[in-house]
Amino acid sequence: MDTTGRISETTGKISLDHIYTRPDPRAYFSTLRDLDYNIPELAKPYFQRLIAEYREAHQVAVPTVLDIGCSYGINAALVKHGATMAELYDRYSGRDAHRHTRAALLNRDRELVDSGEPANRVRFLGLDASGSALSYALEAGFLDGAVHADLENGEPTDEQRAQLATTDLVISTGCLGYVTERTISRIVDAHDGRLPWMAHFILRMFPFDPIADTLAAAGYETVRSDGPFKQRRFATRQEQQSVLDRLSDVGADPAGLESDGWFYAQLYISRPRG
Numbered sequence: 001m002d003t004t005g006r007i008s009e010t011t012g013k014i015s016l017d018h019i020y021t022r023p024d025p026r027a028y029f030s031t032l033r034d035l036d037y038n039i040p041e042l043a044k045p046y047f048q049r050l051i052a053e054y055r056e057a058h059q060v061a062v063p064t065v066l067d068i069g070c071s072y073g074i075n076a077a078l079v080k081h082g083a084t085m086a087e088l089y090d091r092y093s094g095r096d097a098h099r100h101t102r103a104a105l106l107n108r109d110r111e112l113v114d115s116g117e118p119a120n121r122v123r124f125l126g127l128d129a130s131g132s133a134l135s136y137a138l139e140a141g142f143l144d145g146a147v148h149a150d151l152e153n154g155e156p157t158d159e160q161r162a163q164l165a166t167t168d169l170v171i172s173t174g175c176l177g178y179v180t181e182r183t184i185s186r187i188v189d190a191h192d193g194r195l196p197w198m199a200h201f202i203l204r205m206f207p208f209d210p211i212a213d214t215l216a217a218a219g220y221e222t223v224r225s226d227g228p229f230k231q232r233r234f235a236t237r238q239e240q241q242s243v244l245d246r247l248s249d250v251g252a253d254p255a256g257l258e259s260d261g262w263f264y265a266q267l268y269i270s271r272p273r274g
Helices: 026-033 039-058 074-079 085-093 102-114 131-140 158-164 181-190 209-218 237-250
Strands: 064-068 123-128 145-148 169-173 197-203 220-233 262-272
Touching (some): 026 085, 039 074, 039 169, 039 197, 039 220, 064 074, 074 085, 074 123, 085 102, 102 131, 123 131, 123 158, 131 145, 145 158, 158 181, 197 209, 197 220, 209 220, 209 262
Parallel strands (some): 064 123, 123 145
Antiparallel strands (some): 197 262
């Protein structure tokens, strides 16, 4: 497991940026498997339920979901194509994974995508700053479209705004906190008044208030749902201590949660008011 990244002074987390920029997902899954990363699996039934509720409420047969920080299309593989995290870990970090070429991995992924009807009638659009991860997810067929952009630091292009405007639901599993209300605001603005439903899993060390306030000003009401949810184990004791310090700063009690060695996330669901 490669967890040699430095501790971020901003977030307290060890930097794993290198696993999101490889040509295929093997480094991603090899690293995160050892940390018991499983939040997409825990998120899956909540996303499926929200998609079903949206489909019924708006009579949209095939809703479009925007996955912020989608990396290699993991949420799409789980929610749309019925994969599990255990299956993906075996696929990309199993005993023989290193023997495959990128092309061979893609061929195997396309077989998964083409093997039957999608588990959920939905279209997935991925938003990420990693062109390599997006390219893989598109070639594999996990994603139906992609927006390669960093909306923290710049406005979307006209073409990207048009893509964002097609989305009915917006989801994320762990990137909010690094991604802030700036990105959320630009996504909402791209819809020109039509408000997509949202569901975000955000680590407890990141206050959701700035995002909730931005959404409230745009016409949303937000509810915290269930949880908390285990995201992954801490990579090092230094990472754990840094996060415990951050939790103390934001007034969150880590007892029985982060103090036991795990990152924990909360789920926030935001719908248009009324």
